[in-house]
Amino acid sequence: MKKLFLLITLLAGAVCVQAQDSLISNIGARKALSLNGKWQYIVDPYETGFYDYRYKELAENNGDAYWNTDIPRNKTEKKEHGYNDKYSLQVPGDWNHQKPEFLYYEGTVWYKKSFDFHAADTKSRYYLYFGAVNYRADVYLNGKKLGMHIGGFTPFNFSVPASLLKEKGNFLVVKVDNKRGADEVPTLNTDWWNYGGITRDVKLVEVPQSFIQDYVIQLKRAEPGKAPLATPDVSGWIKVRNAKTGDPISISIPELNFKKQLTATGELTELNFKLPKLQLWSPQTPKLYKVMVSAAGDEVSDKIGFRTIEAFGKQVLLNGKPIFMRGICIHGEIPQEVRRAVGQKDALQLLNQAKELGCNMVRLAHYPHDEAMTRAADSLGILVWSEIPVYWTINFGNPAVLAKAKAQLQEMITRDHNRASIIIWSVGNETPISQTRTDFMHSLITRAKEFDGTRMVSAALEVNYGALKNVNVVDDPLGEFVDLVAFNEYLGWYGGLPDQCRTTNWSTPYNKPLFISETGAEGKSGFHADSLTRFDEEFQEWYFKEQTDMLKRMPDNYVGIAPWVLNDFRSPKRNNPLYQEGWNRKGMYDDKGNKKKAFYIMQAYYKEMKQKYDH
Missing domain, CATH: 2.60.40.10 (Immunoglobulins)
Structure with a gap:
């Protein structure tokens, strides 16, 4: 089995649908030229800079292609594109929050960065590294295409021939396309905003001809x-x-x-x-x-x-000792500024909010977050669930979609397989049950275990509501294959009222640890009425009072919970003009960083659980 794993690791690049080099891990330890900062841009909703008027991809040397120089060779040459400081965006960063006209934009934006370069060692090799680009990135340097990557939340790199680099005026162009697609991962329908752009760091990395590309150094179970x-x-x-x-x-x-x-x-x-x-x-x-x-x-x-981590019988064992996970779900978003989270400062803001709630665990939903998050979690001592965006109704019957999901899974694991904080790799969220779907998800679980046999693998599973009188059963067939049986439930928000928790019990046929991966209700900060009024803080508070009372009746394999969600976050699905206005209001904190009344209910519950389990 070990030899098979090693072979898969060596050939991992073959799994990717992208023409790219295998990922270099621990990029922060490398000598690199940062290409962050101001990039010029062109908005191109019709992709004129990529296709001709017959919708054929332009030739590499075509002067009308936006990856080629915008400077005419002489006064007779026609140029219908140009880059100018008047139109510039900061990298890393999503485009949606940087200019009002980008607020709801989904489509293609061309980014251009000029830089100078001096080779200190003529024997070095060079790679262009991107922490993440949402969603498709076509990358060109000095008119030559380096490659293409699909996937909005994982890193990638391309080899750069040293002969292509110039001392002055290198012309780096990235075509970024964040349009949603039926055969993409995630697919068309999500309950979060589709921030577009070069959202994480860009670096030109220098390494020797022979170099350490990756490593795993972990405790053996x-x-x-x-x-x-x-x-x-x-x-x-x-x-x-x-x-x-x-x-x-x-x-x-x-x-x-x-x-x-x-x-x-x-x-x-x-x-x-x-x-x-x-x-x-x-x-x-x-x-x-x-x-x-x-x-x-x-x-x-x-x-x-x-450290060691494992699901053993009905418990989760950290270093051989049972743990209870006091969790919270987190989106990679800074709501006060309505933007994607990036970098250490943002990571510390989000994780310290979780610690104030009393958490020892976070579920990073519903995609891999910035590497700063997992490294900060390492240093702060916060357990992490890390997930790929196989979300809701992926096209489970399409082999190309499975290949994209496997590529993102590989990139997530490769980047973070030495992070002690990560204890769970998740292969998806709330996927509807069918044999095709179960085969798809089982394939991802198998692949995750091939890449990393030291951690648990899970997914947020479906629930059979009312399977027995007053008993909801987590019997999703995927439960046979996961290490941790996790499920999302919203009793009293989606259907009924919170008091139905008083007669509800939970069970699963799987003799495995049981974890609530989501639960929550919306409450608009500052809106106060009574506990029966939807969208007020009192309703959300009542919801969590009933939930925490119900948790006292959970079966003996109940090992933790991660309520939905830490902060209010932007979502185009939430369009109540009084209470939502394009925001999902299930946060324990509002979009200005204020605590809601429900925060204190969960904080008190976590204090009780900490006293019970942390000796």
Whole structure:
């Protein structure tokens, strides 16, 4: 099985639908030229810069193509496009919040960045790295296409021939298209805003000809249900691009006075060793160690926490001990500024809000968030559920859609497989039951386990309401394959009133941990009436009072909850002109950062659960 996993890892690029190089992990440890900042743009809803009037893709050297220079060679040359500082956007950042005319725009925008470059080492290799672009990115440098990537929330990189780079006036163009599509991931219908643009960092990365492309350094699971040994085993692998068999590889952890020498067995070398005097990572003690990896004259460092996580019987065990997950769902959005979240400052705002609520866990919905979020969660000691946007009604019968979902799954795991905070990879949310859908989702679960066998894999499952008298049963057939049986429920908001929780019980036929991955009701901050009035704070408060009372009757495999949602967030599906105005109002915080009355109900419940479970 291990050999199969290693082979899949080496060939992972073949899974992608994109013409791109395999992802370089831990990009922050690399020497790089930041290309963030002001980019010029052209709005192109008809994609005139990409297709001719017969709707055929323009030739690479066609002067009308927007990836080519906008400067005429002489006064007779016709140019019908141009880039100008008058039309500029900040990168990273979505376009929707930066200009009023972009508020509801979905379509194509061409981004252009000029930069100078001086090669310090003529033997280096170069990669153009994007943290995320929503949704399709076609990337051109000095008139040459480097490649195309599909997927709005995961990183990608392209190899850049050194001969293509110039000392002065490099002309980098990215065609960004965020139009929704029936055969895309996510698909046409979502309950969040489709922010467009180059939403995360852009870097020109420099590496040696032979370099450390990726690595996994994680604790090996002990016997099922057991805590790690006093001197636990570490396993994983190191992938060195252009490695030669017999090359030396070393791993060092200075704080532990530890150094391990390995010999390369090709591009991918397995590792197994013991770590003495190790302090395990947990929410109470989020210990991170500086880990240094050296190979073939290249060296990278990372901060890694060591812990084990598993679903064992009816419990979730962290380092062999049962945990209760006091969670909250989070969208990657800063509501006060109505924009995509990006960078450490935004990550700390969101995660510290979660900590104030009393959370030890967050569900990052419904797509991979910025890498700053998972790294901040590592340092703050917050458990993470990370998810790809297989959301609602994906085209489950289309093999191309499955390939896109697998590509995003691979990119999510590759970026974050050394993050101790991440304990759950999720392959989707609220997908309607059918055999075709179950086969699709089972394929994703299998792939996730092939890429990473150290974490739980789950999804937000469907519920059979009223299967038994006063009992709702989580019997979604996908439950057979997940490690954690998670489900979304909105008793008293979508149908009925919150008091129906008083006679409701829950069960599942699967002998696995049971987790509530969403529950919530809308309440407009500052609107006060009584508990029977929809959309007021009192209704939302009543909802969570009834929910937390119901939780006291949950079966003994109940291991946690992540209410929906931390903050109010923008959604085009929410169009009540008095209470929503294009916002989903289920947040514990409103769009200005104010706490609602429901916040204090969940905070009190989490305080009680912390006293019960955290010894």
